[in-house]
Amino acid sequence: DVKVTQSSRYLVKRTGEKVFLECVQDMDHENMFWYRQDPGLGLRLIYFSYDVKMKEKGDIPEGYSVSREKKERFSLILESASTNQTSMYLCASTPGSSYNSPLHFGNGTRLTVT
Amino acid sequence: AQSVTQLGSHVSVSEGALVLLRCNYSSSVPPYLFWYVQYPNQGLQLLLKYTSAATLVKGINGFEAEFKKSETSFHLTKPSAHMSDAAEYFCAVSDRTGGSYIPTFGRGTSLIVHP
Numbered sequence A: 001d002v003k004v005t006q007s008s009r010y011l012v013k014r015t016g017e018k019v020f021l022e023c024v025q026d027m028d029h030e031n032m033f034w035y036r037q038d039p040g041l042g043l044r045l046i047y048f049s050y051d052v053k054m055k056e057k058g059d060i061p062e063g064y065s066v067s068r069e070k071k072e073r074f075s076l077i078l079e080s081a082s083t084n085q086t087s088m089y090l091c092a093s094t095p096g097s098s099y100n101s102p103l104h105f106g107n108g109t110r111l112t113v114t
Numbered sequence B: 001a002q003s004v005t006q007l008g009s010h011v012s013v014s015e016g017a018l019v020l021l022r023c024n025y026s027s028s029v030p031p032y033l034f035w036y037v038q039y040p041n042q043g044l045q046l047l048l049k050y051t052s053a054a055t056l057v058k059g060i061n062g063f064e065a066e067f068k069k070s071e072t073s074f075h076l077t078k079p080s081a082h083m084s085d086a087a088e089y090f091c092a093v094s095d096r097t098g099g100s101y102i103p104t105f106g107r108g109t110s111l112i113v114h115p
Helices: none
Strands: A004-006 A010-013 A019-021 A023-025 A031-038 A042-049 A064-070 A073-078 A087-094 A109-113 B003-007 B010-014 B019-026 B032-038 B044-050 B056-058 B064-068 B073-078 B087-094 B109-114
Touching (some): A010 A019, A023 A031, A031 A064, A042 A064, A042 A073, A073 A087, B003 B087, B019 B087, B032 B064, B044 B064, B044 B073
Parallel strands (some): A010 A109
Antiparallel strands (some): A031 A087, B032 B044, B032 B087
16 A cells, blocks of 8 residues: 655744655655645645656745655755745655546645744 | 636535535546545545546445536535544546646535534
């Protein structure tokens, strides 16, 4: 069974801090995604990656960057955290170019920026 | 471009009653459609998916959804609600737009089940 692991369930950071959210998947999936989930807004795509060292902007990339140095790991970086980045962050993965393959999600990281 | 509309941010039913969660999509090409469920403090997990093999799709926990092309709908139903069904439900669509697989999610519907 695919496992997507997000390193932290809860994080509290201060405004201006650099924040790293880590995600690891164990099924050799090519595609990895970072979503942000806010009440009433559903899931919004921040960045995705379809291969090592490759990245593409999603719908709301401003204030974020990503890193994918190894196939199994996809990191989300908040360069200078702000209070409007307080949210639930979800990582997901899926294999190759399979349009009917569902996303496999981690349990999420709830980030609070004070 | 594809989009998903989930009608109703909250749906409230009594235990044992029919559950109906609505999803309408727009896509310029034949879509792949998914329903996901999110229990409190967890990530999303797949309930069911439509991939053109059959218009009525059965999923886990007694849920099913029917693809209606003429109505561009993929509504989720369950004949009898259980307390454990209380969760957030998301409809998602993906297609080959631009040659990449990027799913689009609806805003979610919170299912409330009363005893």
